[in-house]
Amino acid sequence: MTSLLEAVPSARKPVPGNVQFVGGLHPLDELVFQQENVFATTGVALSELRLSLIREAFEYHYEACPPYRRYCEVAGVSPLDVRAYDDLFRIPLLPTSLFKKKELVSVAPADIAKVCLSSGTQGGQSRVSRDQRSLERLLGSVRQGLSVLDREVDRERHVFVLGPDTDEARDLWFSYVLSIVDFLHPTDFYVRGDCFEPAALLRDLAALPPGPQPLLVGPPFLFVELAAAARELGLRVNLAEREGMIITAGGWKRHQGQALSRESLDELVVTGLGVARTHIRDTFNMVELNSVLFECEAGAKHVPPWLFATARDATSLSPLAPGAEGLLAYCDPLATSYPCFILTDDVGRVSADQRCACGRFGNSITISRRVARVEARGCALKLDRSLSQQRTETA
Amino acid sequence: MTELHHLLRIVGSRGQRIAAVLQRASSEPAPRPLVVIAPAFEHSIRNSFVIARYLLAQGFDVLRYDACNHVGLSDGSILDFTLDSALTDLCDVVRFARRDLGASCVSLVATSLAGRVALRAASQLAGELACIGSIACVVDVRGTVGAAAALDCVGEWLDGRVRDPERTWKVVKNHVKYAFCRDAIASGWHTLASTLKDSVAAKAIPFFDVHGEHDPWVETADVLALAASSPSVEVVVLRDAVHELNAATSRLALCHLVQNVVAHAQGRKLEIAEIHELRWAELVAFNKRERVWERTPVEEWELYARGVAGREARGDGPTLAIKEQDRA
Numbered sequence: 001m002t003s004l005l006e007a008v009p010s011a012r013k014p015v016p017g018n019v020q021f022v023g024g025l026h027p028l029d030e031l032v033f034q035q036e037n038v039f040a041t042t043g044v045a046l047s048e049l050r051l052s053l054i055r056e057a058f059e060y061h062y063e064a065c066p067p068y069r070r071y072c073e074v075a076g077v078s079p080l081d082v083r084a085y086d087d088l089f090r091i092p093l094l095p096t097s098l099f100k101k102k103e104l105v106s107v108a109p110a111d112i113a114k115v116c117l118s119s120g121t122q123g124g125q126s127r128v129s130r131d132q133r134s135l136e137r138l139l140g141s142v143r144q145g146l147s148v149l150d151r152e153v154d155r156e157r158h159v160f161v162l163g164p165d166t167d168e169a170r171d172l173w174f175s176y177v178l179s180i181v182d183f184l185h186p187t188d189f190y191v192r193g194d195c196f197e198p199a200a201l202l203r204d205l206a207a208l209p210p211g212p213q214p215l216l217v218g219p220p221f222l223f224v225e226l227a228a229a230a231r232e233l234g235l236r237v238n239l240a241e242r243e244g245m246i247i248t249a250g251g252w253k254r255h256q257g258q259a260l261s262r263e264s265l266d267e268l269v270v271t272g273l274g275v276a277r278t279h280i281r282d283t284f285n286m287v288e289l290n291s292v293l294f295e296c297e298a299g300a301k302h303v304p305p306w307l308f309a310t311a312r313d314a315t316s317l318s319p320l321a322p323g324a325e326g327l328l329a330y331c332d333p334l335a336t337s338y339p340c341f342i343l344t345d346d347v348g349r350v351s352a353d354q355r356c357a358c359g360r361f362g363n364s365i366t367i368s369r370r371v372a373r374v375e376a377r378g379c380a381l382k383l384d385r386s387l388s389q390q391r392t393e394t395a
Numbered sequence: 396m397t398e399l400h401h402l403l404r405i406v407g408s409r410g411q412r413i414a415a416v417l418q419r420a421s422s423e424p425a426p427r428p429l430v431v432i433a434p435a436f437e438h439s440i441r442n443s444f445v446i447a448r449y450l451l452a453q454g455f456d457v458l459r460y461d462a463c464n465h466v467g468l469s470d471g472s473i474l475d476f477t478l479d480s481a482l483t484d485l486c487d488v489v490r491f492a493r494r495d496l497g498a499s500c501v502s503l504v505a506t507s508l509a510g511r512v513a514l515r516a517a518s519q520l521a522g523e524l525a526c527i528g529s530i531a532c533v534v535d536v537r538g539t540v541g542a543a544a545a546l547d548c549v550g551e552w553l554d555g556r557v558r559d560p561e562r563t564w565k566v567v568k569n570h571v572k573y574a575f576c577r578d579a580i581a582s583g584w585h586t587l588a589s590t591l592k593d594s595v596a597a598k599a600i601p602f603f604d605v606h607g608e609h610d611p612w613v614e615t616a617d618v619l620a621l622a623a624s625s626p627s628v629e630v631v632v633l634r635d636a637v638h639e640l641n642a643a644t645s646r647l648a649l650c651h652l653v654q655n656v657v658a659h660a661q662g663r664k665l666e667i668a669e670i671h672e673l674r675w676a677e678l679v680a681f682n683k684r685e686r687v688w689e690r691t692p693v694e695e696w697e698l699y700a701r702g703v704a705g706r707e708a709r710g711d712g713p714t715l716a717i718k719e720q721d722r723a
Contacts, residue, residue, distance in 0.1 A: 018629045019622045021608070022647060025635035029643035034609075034635075113675035132675045136642035156568055166679050183682055186689070 028053050028333055031306055032140035037147070039360035041305050046353060046362065047085045054308050055082045057333035058091050058341070064106035068094070068339040088308050089319045093329050093343040096288045099126035107131050107337045116173040118287040119250075126287050128173070131337035138177070138290050141304060141334060143184055145294035148302055148360070149215075149245060149281055156211055159187040160201055162218025162226065168192070173287035174250045178217055185215070196222055198229035202237065214244040216273075220265055221255040223248065227272025238274035245279040247294075284367065288342045290335040293365065298357035300364035303350070307332050309365055311350045312343065322352035325368060345371045402688060402696040407463065407487040409480075414468035414693055415460035415488065416440050417496065420451045428525070428660045429456040429498030433485050435507035435531075436476075437568055439467035441685040445645065445673060446504060446530075448681060449653045452671040454661070456498060460488050462509075466569065468693045473569045477578040478536070481512045486519055493523050495699070502660045504652065506530040507638065508539070510604065514590060517597030526601040526659035528652045531610060531638050534617045535587040536579055542612045543567055549585050552576035587617050591624040598625045603655040605648045607636030629655065646672055 031038060031049075041049055059079040062069050072078060075092040082091060094104065101124075105112065111131045118126040130138075147153045161178045168191070169175030181187050190201040201216075208214055216223070216239070223246060230237050239246070246269050252259040260268065266280050284293040284301055293301045303309045310319050311326035320326045328348045332340040348367040355361050399419040404412040420427060430450050432443045440459045447457040461467025462484050464475040469484075485503075492501045502525045505513035510532030517527055533539045537549040548564045551557040552573055560574035579585045583592075594602065602625070606618045615632065622630040631651045636644040650667045657665045673681070 018626070019619060019632065020630075021632045021634055022651065023633045023636070023644070025643055030635055033641035033643045034637050135675050140642060154568060166683065180679065182686060183678075186686065 028306060029137070029140075032137055032144060032334065035144075036153075038144055038305055039148075039302060039362050042353075042355075042361045046305055049305055050308055051082075051085045051088060053306050053333045054088055054091070054331045055079065057331070057335075058082055060336070061106050061339035061341070065104055065339050067102065067104055068092075068106075068341075088331065089310065091331055091341050093312075093317070093331075093341050094339065095343050096126060096286070096345060097124075099128055099288050100124035103127050103129060104338050105129050106339060112337065114176075115171055116176065116287050117171045118173055128287050129337055130290075130335070133336045134290055134334065134338075135180075137334040137336075138292070139180060139183060141291040142177075142181065144304060145283070145292050146184070148294035148296050149247065150213075155213055157185040157215050158208055158212040159185045159215045159217060160205060161187055161189045162191065162196065162201070162216065162222040163189060164191040164194075165189040174219075174285075177285060177292065178249065181217065186212075191222075196225055198222075198226045199233060201226065202230055202233065202235055205237065205239075206235070208242075214239060214242055215247060216244065217247045217249060219250040219252070219255075220248045220260070221252055221258055223265065223269050223273075224258065224260065227268050230272050236274070237272070240274050240276045240279070243279065244273075244275055245281065246273065246275050247281050247283055249283045249285070284365065286344065288340065288344070289330055290332050290340050291330075296356060296358040296360060300351070300356050300358070301366070302356070302360055303363050303365060305362055306334060309350045309363060311348065314347075314371070317343070322363070323349055325349050327371070328365060328367065347371060400688075402691060403699045404469075404693065404696045405460070405488065405491050405699055407484055409463075409483060411463040411470040411484075412693075412698070413460050413463060413470075413484055413488060414440070414696055415458055415491075416688060418447060418451055418457045418459075420454050420456055426497050426499040427454060427456050428500045428502065429458060429492050429496060430502045430504055430656060430660070431485075431489050431492055432457060432459040433481075433488075433503065433505040433509035433513060434460070434462050434465070434467065435505075435509050436566065437466055437473075438506070439689070441689050443504075443506070444681055444685045445678070446506075446649060446652070448673055448677070449649045449670065450504070450656065453653060453657050453665070455502075455656075456496070458488065458492050458496070460484070468689075468696070474563060474572050475574070476571050477575050478508075478512055478584045479578050479582055481509065482516055482519075485509070485512055485516045489516070489520055489523060491699075500525045500660055502526045502528065502656050504528045504530075504656065505532070508533045508536070511536060511584070511590060514593045514597055514602065515584075517600045517602065518593065521597075521599055524600050526603065526656060527597075528656045529602070529604040530640065530648055530652060531607060531613060532604040532618070532621070533613055534590045534621050535614065536590075537585045538587075538614065538617070539612045540566065548573065549576045549579060553580060587620065591620060594621055594624040594628060598627045601627050601629070601655075601659045603629045603631075603652065603659075605631045605633060605651055607638055607644070608632050608634050609636060610638045612638045 062079050072092045077090050077092055112129045113132045114130045116128045159181050163175045163178040166179040169179045190197045269275055270277055278297055281295040291307050295301050308331040310329050312329050314327050328346045329343045346367050347369050348365055350365050351363045353363050401417040403415050407413050439461050443459050450457050461469040462481050463469045464471035464480050465473050492498050503513050510529035513527045541547040544566050557573050560577050562573045563570040583589045622628050640648055650670045654665050657663050
C-alpha cells in the first residue's frame with residue numbers, strides 16, 4: 001500500500017504559496033525566554049555573549065536617553081570605546097541614588113507601562129519607569145531563576161506570597177515583583193490592608209490539595225512572624241513532606257533591629273515550618289535592576305549570563321578582582337526603558353566565572369552590607385554632581 | 396467597552412461535564428461570530444486568555460473549555476486522557492456553540508495537540524466551522540509525545556513492550572495511562588501520514604497553523620508536509636520560536652492567527668498593525684480575573700445540559716444569563 005507521503009512527492013518540500021516565514025528573535029529574548037539552561041554557557045562563549053548583549057544595550061541607551069548620553073560624554077566614554085570584554089568596565093555607571101532625583105528614560109512617555117518605586121529605606125524613593133518589554137523580560141528572568149531553585153522548571157506549584165496582590169502593591173517595586181509571580185503559578189497573597197495574615201496562610205497551606213509544590217515567598221521578617229504564628233497556634237507545619245520551599249526576598253529593610261543572621265533565620269524556619277534546610281533560598285533584586293538573582297542549592301546567588309556584575313572600589317570605582325569586596329555594580333541589558341548601568345549602595349563580592357558546586361557555570365554575588373551614606377561614593381558622587389550641573393546648564 | 400462572561404458546564408455526549416467560559420464581545424443581542432478555543436495538552440481555560448482577548452477585540456465571542464479526563468475543571472482525571480475523548484469534547488463544544496449559543500458562525504482555535512484533534516474534528520464538523528486556527532499544531536503524535544516525554548511510549552505499545560493499558564507514563568507534568576497509546580494507534584492518530592490524511596479529508600475547512608521554527612517537539616519538515624497536503628492549509632513559520640509561546644513570540648503569532656481567523660470568519664482583511672495588542676496593565680488585570688474564575692468552585696458554574704451532540708439540536712436556545720463586568 002502506498003503511503004500518503006509517497007503519493008505526494010512534494011510533501012516534504014516548502015510550498016511557497018501557503019507557507020511564509022516571519023519574525024525572528026533577538027538573542028537576548030531567545031536567552032531569557034527560551035533557553036533551557038542559561039547557566040550552561042562557559043569560557044569565551046560566555047564572555048562574548050555578555051559583551052555582545054551589553055555593548056548593544058549601551059549603544060541603544062546612549063542614543064535613546066539624552067541625559068545618559070551627556071553623562072557618558074562627561075565620563076568620556078562612547079559606544080565606540082566598548083570593543084573588547086574589558087571595555088565593559090568602562091561603561092559609565094549611574095549611582096542608584098540618582099534614580100531618587102531624576103527619572104531616566106529611553107522610551108517615549110506613551111510606552112511607559114509602569115512607574116516603579118523603591119521602598120525608600122535609605123531616604124527618598126527611586127523612580128524607575130518600565131516599558132512592557134522590560135517588564136516581560138523581568139518576568140522572564142524570574143522564570144529562568146526558578147530553574148536555579150529547582151531544575152524542574154515546569155513543575156506544578158502553588159505560591160504563597162507574604163505580601164500584597166498587584167492592586168495593593170501598586171507601584172512599590174518589591175511587592176509588585178512578588179505579585180506578578182501570579183503569571184507563572186497560582187498565587188495567594190497574605191498581606192491585606194497592610195496587615196500580614198499568617199493564620200490564613202497556615203490554614204490555606206494545610207488545605208492545599210495534593211500535587212503542587214508549595215513555595216512561600218516573602219521578606220525574612222514575615223517568615224519570623226509566620227513561624228511564631230505556627231508555634232502560637234500549635235500547628236506542626238511540615239513543608240518538607242511536599243518538597244516545599246521558602247524563598248526570602250527584599251531583606252530586612254526597616255526591620256533591621258530584628259534582623260537575624262542567615263543561620264538563625266534558617267534554624268527558625270526549619271524548626272517552625274518544617275522546611276528542609278536545602279529548600280530555603282534567598283533572592284536578590286532592586287528597583288533599579290531588571291533581573292532577579294536566585295540562590296542555588298549550594299548557596300550561591302547566580303548571575304545570569306546576560307548580566308554584567310562587578311565589584312568596584314568605593315573611591316575610584318575601579319573594577320576589583322573577583323572575590324574582592326567593593327560596591328556592587330550591574331549592567332543589565334534586559335531593561336529597554338531606562339539605562340540599567342548602575343552602581344549600588346551594596347557592599348559585596350562578585351566571584352570569578354566558575355563551575356559552582358551545583359553544576360551551573362558563571363559568577364555569583366555575595367552581599368555583605370549597605371553603605372551607610374550615599375556621599376561615601378567618591379567618583380560616583382562626582383559624576384552625579386556633574387550630571388546635576390549639566391541639567392542646570394541645560395535648563 | 397463592556398464585556399460579558401459566563402461560567403458554565405456543558406454536559407457532553409458521553410455524560411461528562413465540560414467546564415467552559417463564554418465571553419461575549421458586546422452586550423448587543425445580535426448574533427456574532429464565535430471562536431471555540433480548545434486547550435492544549437496540560438493546559439486549562441486560563442492558558443488561553445491572551446488569545447481570547449485578541450479575538451474579543453475583533454468582535455468575536457469566545458468559548459473556552461477544559462477538556463474532560465484532563466487538567467482543569469471538567470470531569471475526569473488526566474490519567475484517562477485520550478485523543479478520542481478530546482475529539483468528542485471538541486465536537487460537543489462546537490455543536491453547543493452552534494446550536495445553543497446562536498453564534499452566526501463558529502471558528503476553532505486549537506494549540507499543540509489540540510490542533511491535531513481539530514484537524515480530525517474538521518471532517519466531522521463539515522459545514523459547522525468557518526475555519527481552524529492553530530498554534531504549534533502537532534502533526535506527528537508519536538514523535539511529539541515521544542519528544543515531550545523523552546519516551547517513545549507509542550512505540551512501546553506498538554512493538555508490544557508494554558501491554559498493560561492501566562500502566563502510566565509521565566508526559567510533561569502529569570501521568571497518563573498507556574490506554575492513550577493504545578487508543579491513539581487503534582484510531583489512527585499516531586503518524587504523520589494519518590494527519591495528512593485527516594488534512595485531505597478536511598480540505599473544505601481552511602486550516603491555518605503558526606509553527607515555531609525551532610520547535611523541539613514538532614518538526615518543521617512535517618509541518619511543511621502538512622502545508623503540501625491540502626490547498627486549504629496555510630502555515631506561518633515563526634523564525635527562532637519554540638513550541639510554547641512566550642512574551643517575545645506570542646504577539647506576532649497571535650497577530651497572524653487573528654488576521655487569518657478574521658479573514659475567514661468575518662471576510663475582513665485586517666492588517667497586523669491594526670490588531671490591538673494587550674498592554675501590561677491589561678495582562679495583569681485579565682490574569683487576575685482568570686485566577687478568580689479558576690478558583691470559583693465548579694459547582695457554582697451553571698450547568699447547561701441542553702442541546703449537545705444533536706440531542707436537542709436547534710438554534711433558538713435561550714440566551715444565557717450572562718454576567719456583566721467592566722473591562723479593565
